[in-house]
Amino acid sequence: MIIAMPLKTSSHDAALAPLFGNAKFFAFATDATQIDVIKMEQLGGKDVARTLVANNIDILITSHLGLNPFVLLKSYGIKVYFAGESRITVSEAIKAFYANELTEVTAENFETLLGDHDHHGETHGHVHAHGHTCCGQHSHA
Secondary structure, eight states: OOEEEEESSSOTTOBBOSOGGGOSEEEEESSSSOEEEEEOOOOSHHHHHHHHHHTTOSEEEESOOOHHHHHHHHHTTOEEEEOOSSOOBHHHHHHHHHTTOSEEEOTTTHHHHTSSOEETTEEOOEEOTTSOEEOSSSOOO
């Protein structure tokens, strides 16, 4: 099992990056102690997500993720876990994951945990409970 986490710096115990698509580094953990850090050459949520898929990750732990990369990762069977809104390091995130303290992000809770937020002018859509995805730019009334 490979767990990926977006990082602020190249340190093996760096804080997780607040914006998934802008993370300069990613940690890949195969267990609680084996952690590799790679420089992310891609920029933007979908391109970063494609790179993670190509690296055969099983799990992503993140504090932020747009709708398009979320849908892409889920389509490959990759589970996404919410790291919370507070600062968290790689070791803290791994410990919380193995202690079953992180919430798995699903279509039903995406909007509550990760979606429909405004991050530096970048808006994200949301996932309706019945599976329909929306760009968030119009009303469904």
